[in-house]
Every structure is written in C-alpha cells, then in structure tokens.
Amino acid sequence: MAFIKKTFVLGMLVAAGAAGGFAWWSEQPITTEEPAIEFTISKGSTAGAAGQQMAQAGVPIQPLMFNMLARFTGKSNKLKAGSYELKPNTTPARLIDQLVRGEFAQESLTIIEGWTFKQMRAAIAAHKGLRHDTAELSDKELMERVNPDFKDPEGLFFPDTYLFAKGSSELQIFKQAHQMLIQRLQEAWEKRSADLPYSSPYQALTMASIVEKETGQKSERSMIAAVFVNRLKLGMLLQTDPTVIYGMGARFDGNIRKKDLETDTPYNTYLRTGLPPTPISLPGVQSLMAAMAPAKSGALYFVSRGNGTSQFSDNLTDHNRAVNQYQRQ
Template sequence: MAFIRKTILLGVLVAAAATGGFAWWAKQPIIGEGDTIAFTITKGSGAHAAGQQIAEAGVPIQPLLFNLLARFTGKSGKLKAGSYELKPGTTPTRLIDQLVRGEFAQESLTIIEGWTFRQMRQAIAAHKGLKHDTVGLSDAQIMEKIGSGYKQPEGLFFPDTYLFAKGSSELQIYKQAHTALLQHLDAAWERRAPDLPYADKYQALTMASIIEKETGQKSERNMIAAVFVNRLRIGMMLQTDPTVIYGLGEKFDGNIRKKDLETDTPYNTYMRNGLPPTPIALPGLQSLGAALAPAKTGALYFVARGNGTSHFSDNLTDHNRAVNQFQRRQ
C-alpha cells in the first residue's frame, strides 16, 4: 500500500509540474526582439494544422503544445484563416487570441489625389500584399465586378490610404475606394450651392477633377472653380490645359504645344464647349467641395504668378495685363 501511495503521489507531483510548466510556457514570449514573422492559416485548418503551418513558417513553437493550448482554452474551433504576423513579445496565449479575433497582418495602399485611373491600376497591380485577381480585366469589367452602375472608371475612386489584410483581393480596394467616392460626392451634392450649371452630380465630379489638376494650392480651389463655373454660365469655353493633356493620352510628352491645343479630341476644351465627357483624374475632398461651392466672384481668367499662386481677373483686358506682368515679365 505504501508503494502505491508513493506512486500516486509521484504521479500527482509530475502532473502538477507539467501543468505548471505548461502554464508558464503559455505566458512566455515566443520570440524576443527582432523582426516579425509572417505566416498564413489556410481555410478549414483546425488547431493541429494551424500549429504546423505556424511552425513551418519559421515560428519557434511546438505544434503539439499549440494544439493543446487551443483545446485547453476552448478555442481550437474558433481560429480564423488568413495572413498574420507574429510580433516580438507575443506569447502563445496572445497568439491564440490573435487567431480567434482575426487580427490579420495589415497592409496599406495610398491612392494619390490627381492620379488617373490608369495610375491607380498600376499602383494596385504593383502592391505585393494584394491578391492580383484583376489582371486581364478591362476597366469596364472591373466596374461590373464591383457592382458599379458606371462603365467608365475615371474619377470614380476616392484618393485615400486604405488598410487591408495581406492577401486581400484587388477588387476589395476598388470597391472600397469607389464606395467612398460615391459617398463623398453624394454628401457634397446635397450641400451644393444653388443654380450651378451642372446637369447632374457626374458633371460636378468632372469639374472637381479639372480643379484637382489645375492647382496644387488648396486655398485657391474655390476661386478656380468659380472661374470655370462662370465660364459655363455664359457659354465660354473652359480652355483648360489638363483636359487637353488627358485627351492626348500617351502621346503627351510632357510639353503642351500650340498644335496640341488645336488637336481635336473630346477633351479639348479649347475647341469644344462645356465640360469634357468624363472626369480626367481622381479628385480629392477639397476639389469636390470647391466644384459644388465655388467662390462668389466674377472672375473669368487666372494666370500663374510664378510662385505657386494665381492672379484672377474679371475681364480680358486685365487678364492680358496680368499675363504680361507675370508670364512675359513686361
């Protein structure tokens, strides 16, 4: 009997030590200071498979212990598939929580104000953190895939920084940016000034894209908007270089010439009245606001001063005088 009691006692002590050791292990950092380790849990993986995938990615963790911890905490069936990053200081317990909550590895992509849709596509296609599933799709097919009612994508995506889980679909970014643009456009349209010469909010978006390309000075955007709105009201041609450049497409070599202004395209506002048929770039929030709330002024002309700002004039005589002063230095 004494031998049996001693054996049982020894078994209890070993179990207690093992339990204590397991509890200690679960609270120790997996890696110390250094780089993060990326890993991916595939869809349908249980705790055992997840532990193996994590270890195979280079994380110094025993799959058996990981599986036991997931089961012990009742979370083995709650692990979410996706791409993750193990950061220095993360404990096994914290790792389990990370997988249960779906705290995926975050990537970011910044879409710049004034980009064309072609530039946006290039940036998305070049991002290593995205799943490139729009390769070979036309612009119209992308618009259809994201459920847009528009076929022509230019101007219909909001420039911003977007966060997403590593390995996300490119279509997620397109849809997110398109939805954001429509929301901002709707809000600006609801606050629009009265009697603006736009047939609809798409024309307002087109105007916003022109304003975006005409000036980098945020403080002048409402004045630039006013000039073009005033021209539209009196039937005067917009005569804006960015639309001409957009119409030239890849033929534009960086310098706009007289022959370019005389080359007729749907976007040549020196030869055609009114707004071009589509936006010419991705407008930001301030350009949208300016297009729908232009400054109250009679200005019809503006010319660059050479210091990043513009001089505005109400008539051609004053404008010519300003051109001589700021451009020709006369």
C-alpha cells in the same frame, strides 16, 4: 493502501506542477530577433498543422506545445486561415487569440489625389500584398463588377489610404474606393451652393477633377472652381490645359503645343464648350467641396505667378496685364 495514497498524491502534485508550468509558458513572450515574422495558415488546418506551418515560416514555437495549448483552451477548431504577423512580445496565448479572431497581417495602399484611373490600376497591380484577380479585366469589365451603372471608371474612386488583410482581392479595393467616392460625392452634393451649372452629381465630379488638376495651392481650389463655374454660366470655353492633356492620352510627351490646342478631341475645352464627357482625374474631398461651393467671385481668368499661386482677373484686359507680368515678364 498508504502507498497507493502517497502515489496518487504525488501524481496529482506532478500534474499540478506540469499544468502550472504549461500555464506559465503560455504567457511568456515568444522571443525572436526579427521585428515581425510573416506566416500563413492554410484553409482547413488543424491546430497541429497550424503549429507546423508557423514553425516552417520561422516562428520559434514548438508545434506540439502550440497544439496542446489550443486543445487545452478549447480553441483548436476555431483558428482562421489567412496571412498573419508575429510581432514582438507576443505570447503563445495571445498568438492563439490572434488566429481565433482572424487578426490578419495588415497591408496598406495609398491612392493619390489627382491620379488618373490608369495610375490607380498600375499601383494596385504592383502591390505585392494583393491577390491580383482583376488583371485580365478591361476597364469596362472592371466597372461592370464594381458598379454597372457607370461605363467609364475615371474619377469614380476616392483617393485615400486603404488598409486590408494581406492576400485580399484587388476587386475588394476597387469596390471600397468606389463606395467611398459615391459617399463623399453625395455628401458634397447635399451641401452644394444654389445656382450651380450642374445637372447631376457626376457633372460636379467632373468639375472637381478639373479643379484637382489645375490647383497648385489647396487654398485656391474654391477660386479655381469659381472661374470655371462662371465660365460655364456664361457659355464661355473652359480653356483648361489638363483636359486637353487627358484627351491626348499617350501622345502627351510632357509638353503641350499650339497644334495640340487646335486638335479636336472630346476633352479639348479650347474647342468644345461645357464640361468634358468624363472626369479627368481622381479628385480629393477638398476639390469636391470646391466644385460644390465655389468662391463668391466674378473672376473669369487666372494665370500662374510662377511660385505655385495664381493671379485671378475679372476681365480680359486685367488678365492680359497679369500674363505680361508673370509669364512674359
């Protein structure tokens, strides 16, 4: 009987020691020479399969030990499929929590203010971290998926930096950027000045897109908007080169000529009064605010000083004088 008791106690001590060693191991950082190791857990994977997939991806962890830890903590059936990163100083216990919580590897995509929708689509299509599920869709078909209330996508996506899990859908990014644009547009519309010549937020968005393309200095956005708003109120032609360039499409080779200004398109504001039919770029929040709250000014003209700033004039005589000074010298 004494022998049995001693054997039992010894077994308990060994088990306790093993459990203690196991607990110690679970809190030790997984050492690796890489700054980060990417790995993917397939859908429906068991803890054992997840351990194998991590090991095959280069994560220095014993699949059997990982499986045992997941079972011991009761989390073996809670691991989420997806793409992850093992970062320095991650412990096995932290790694399991990462997989349970679905802390996927983060990717980012920056949409630049003033880009056209075509440039945005190209950037999204070229991003290696996205699942390219809209590549076969036309612009019209894409907008039907994003928001069927709009037919033309230009200007309807907010330029910003978007974070997403690796392997996310392209469509998710388009929807997120569109929803953000609608939110920002509505916020700006609610704060708009009185007596603006817009019949809808969409027209204000179109104005903001022109301001975005015409402005060299951010501080001049409200003055640029004032010029175009004043012209709209008076029924004057906007006469803005960026709209002409947009209407030229693939014909634009970097130069705009007299014949281009005389060639009619829906976007030629040298020939057609009012705003063009759609925005011409993706405007940022400052351009949206400038279009909704232009400067209090009677300016009708502006010309580049050649240093990134503009000279504004209230009448044609002063404008011609500024053109002679800064352009014709």
